[in-house]
Amino acid sequence: xxxxxxxxxxxxxxxxxxxxxxxxxxxxxxxxxxxxxxxxxxxxxxxxxxxxxxxxxxxxxxxxxxxxxxxxxxxxxxxxxxxxxxxxxxxxxxxxxxxxxxxxxxxxxxxxxxxxxxxxxxxxxxxxxxxxxxxxxxxxxxxxxxxxxxxxxxxxxxxxxxxxxxxxxxxxxxxxxxxxxxxxxxxxxxxxxxxxxxxxxxxxxxxxxxxxxxxxxxxxxxxxxxxxxxxxxxxxxxxxxxxxxxxxxxxxxxxxxxxxxxxxxxxxxxxxxxxxxxxxxxxxxxxxxxxxxxxxxxxxxxxxxxxxxxxxxxxxxxxxxxxxxxxxxxxxxxxxxxxxxxxxxxxxxxxxxxxxxxxxxxxxxxxxxxxxxxxxxxxxxxxxxxxxxxxxxxxxxxxxxxxxxxxxxxx
DNA sequence: TCTGGGGTCCTAGGACCC
DNA sequence: TCTGGGGTCCTAGGACCC
Numbered sequence: 001x002x003x004x005x006x007x008x009x010x011x012x013x014x015x016x017x018x019x020x021x022x023x024x025x026x027x028x029x030x031x032x033x034x035x036x037x038x039x040x041x042x043x044x045x046x047x048x049x050x051x052x053x054x055x056x057x058x059x060x061x062x063x064x065x066x067x068x069x070x071x072x073x074x075x076x077x078x079x080x081x082x083x084x085x086x087x088x089x090x091x092x093x094x095x096x097x098x099x100x101x102x103x104x105x106x107x108x109x110x111x112x113x114x115x116x117x118x119x120x121x122x123x124x125x126x127x128x129x130x131x132x133x134x135x136x137x138x139x140x141x142x143x144x145x146x147x148x149x150x151x152x153x154x155x156x157x158x159x160x161x162x163x164x165x166x167x168x169x170x171x172x173x174x175x176x177x178x179x180x181x182x183x184x185x186x187x188x189x190x191x192x193x194x195x196x197x198x199x200x201x202x203x204x205x206x207x208x209x210x211x212x213x214x215x216x217x218x219x220x221x222x223x224x225x226x227x228x229x230x231x232x233x234x235x236x237x238x239x240x241x242x243x244x245x246x247x248x249x250x251x252x253x254x255x256x257x258x259x260x261x262x263x264x265x266x267x268x269x270x271x272x273x274x275x276x277x278x279x280x281x282x283x284x285x286x287x288x289x290x291x292x293x294x295x296x297x298x299x300x301x302x303x304x305x306x307x308x309x310x311x312x313x314x315x316x317x318x319x320x321x322x323x324x325x326x327x328x329x330x331x332x333x334x335x336x337x338x339x340x341x342x343x344x345x346x347x348x349x350x351x352x353x354x355x356x357x358x359x360x361x362x363x364x365x366x367x368x369x370x371x372x373x374x375x376x377x378x379x380x381x382x383x384x385x386x387x388x389x390x391x392x393x394x395x396x397x398x399x400x401x402x403x404x405x406x407x408x409x410x411x
Numbered sequence: 412t413c414t415g416g417g418g419t420c421c422t423a424g425g426a427c428c429c
Numbered sequence: 430t431c432t433g434g435g436g437t438c439c440t441a442g443g444a445c446c447c
Contacts, residue, residue, distance in 0.1 A: 034415095041415050056447095059413050102447045186445050217422080250416060287439090297414065304440065338416085 003167065005120045006235060007108040008142040008150035009091070009127065012159035014104035015044040018083055019073050021136035030054065031071040032063050039252050043075060047159060083135055088238075090130050094123050099235045107147050109235035124162050145170070148231035151183050170229040174201035182226050192216075193223075201227045244283065248340025249273040256295040256333035263334060267325065268318050270339040275314035276368055283344045284312035288320035291338035294331060302338075303328065310345060313364050317341060 011017065015033040020026045030049035032042040042063050045054040052067035063070050084103045091098045094117060097109035110123055117123045124141040131139055138160035142153025145167050153163040165173055179201055180190045192215070198204050204227025212220030225231070236242075249270050257263060267290075278284060286307050293300040303324045311317060321339050352358050 039413085039415080041413095043415075057414075061412060062414085105447075184445070188444060219421080245419070246417095248417070252415060302441075306439065336415090340418090 002111075004109060004111045004145055005114060006144055006147055006150040007110055007120060007124060007127075008144075008147065008154040009106050009108065009139050010141075010151075010154040010158075011087070011104035011131075011137065011139045013044055013046055013050075014084075014137070015075055015080055016046040016049075016073075017137040018079055018135070019076075020046060022079070026071060026073070029071055030067050030069055031073050032058075032060070033073050033075045034060060036074050038254050045070075087131060087135070090127060090134075094127065097235045097237050099237060101151075105151075107150060107235045121162070121164065128160070128162070146229075146231040147233055147235065148183060148226060149229050152177070152181060155181065165229075171202075171205075174205065174227070174229050177201040179204055179227070184226060185223075201229070203227070205229070243344070243346060244281070245344065246289075246340050246342035247274055247278045247281075247283065247285070247344070248289070248338060248342075249277075250291060250336055250338025250340075252293075252336045253334065256335050258330065258333040263325070263337070264322065266337050267321050267339065268314075270337060271318035271321060272314040274339050274341050275312055275317050275364075276371065278312040278341055278344075279364070279368055282347050284310040284347050285341035285344040286310050287341070287343035288317055288324070289338075289340045289342060290321045290324040291336070291340075292325075292328075292330075292334055293336035295333040295335050297335060299332065300336075301328070304342075306343060310347070312341070312347070313360060315360070 016031055019031060019033060020029075026046075028048065030046060030052055032045040032049055032054055034040045034042055040060065042054065042056055042058045042060065044056060045063070049063070049067055049070055052070075054063045054067050054070060058066070060072055063072075080103060084100075088098060088100055088106060091106055091108050095108050095110045095113045099107045101107060108123075110117075110120055113123065114120065117126070120143045124143060128139060128141065131137060140154045140158045140161040140163075142150040142156070142163050142165070144150040144153050144165040149165045149170065153165045154161070156163045177200060179185050179193055179198065180187075182201065185193070193199075193204065196207070196211070196215070198207060204223060207224060207227065209221060209224050212223050214220070216223060251266070251270065253266065257266075286309065287304055288307070288311075289302060289304040291300065291302040305320055305324050307320060311320070317339065352361055
């Protein structure tokens, strides 16, 4: 592959920055953005809060313990998705090759834009200036010959950073870089590598490939390349992503429950969330996965079942999930329930052969149409009607994308 | 006094078929 | 009757990312 120039743009403390930009009272203060309901966690905190030890994933009380003056802000997902979409539109003024990694991170392949805009640094300055001007928030940008290094570079200066890793500097920069800084090496992998006396990228890149493949299998080759700063994966632009592999939702309940009828009602609600999203994107699946986490938080199980035919109607998903649940004796009250649909295929429009199936399809379409107009869960199966549904997801999923099937309706 | 929610990829082992 | 190898499909679970 010829030499590429890749930008990685990482919005700084994205949700918190958006909140501070929209509310002058919050500027300069330690704030934490959370989901709405009782058992929520901090999804993002401002740099002022981070300085006091507030971290993503903390419960609210933990955040307050670390930083008593912490201001809790319930996240407004519409604001973030809207801002993210507009920011990604800005990126596309500089190259069509834009890949959104998450709601607040994107890669840009600007290899073929350099002659127009002068240099990658220039593009980065333009992007930073426009985002600052339009949204009053900052970002850190990394420039490098590939995605792995661009992401590494954007992490090196925060907030409001601009870091260039030029090809000739790669080995010097990686020599002392801790392996955990590489995207793809998590806690467990770090521990395994440390046990092999590998601590830095330099050491990883020099390690015998056979030593790595013996221990990690097929990943071994990739690990050595990562240590050397090699990465040939392309920037995959909007609309050219691989088809989605699964569609799922889960929810931590307001309180632990063990009443079977209550559990069934939440399963029905989840089935509707999964089914409506699958239908909206015209996919159906053959495998239904049920996930249960017990009250003690640590014990959980997941079971899947593969059906003979592809489904995406909520009642079919519900029936499959219930069948799985019925094979299990619950050991504790339930804290979290999750359902996902996988083994997906994109569905051609096709009317079912039998009258009964056609009626169900039309009923589902009518219900989806009403819910699209009046908001999710306006219309539901009778079992859910007493209005006891959980608050549902108030936390924006990082899998959210500005376009396509992953544009989850989080509102 | 607790610990969210959305994904992807990989491996291992068993069933089954040729 | 016993032995086998390769391939596919399925389930379960773990690691990783944001």
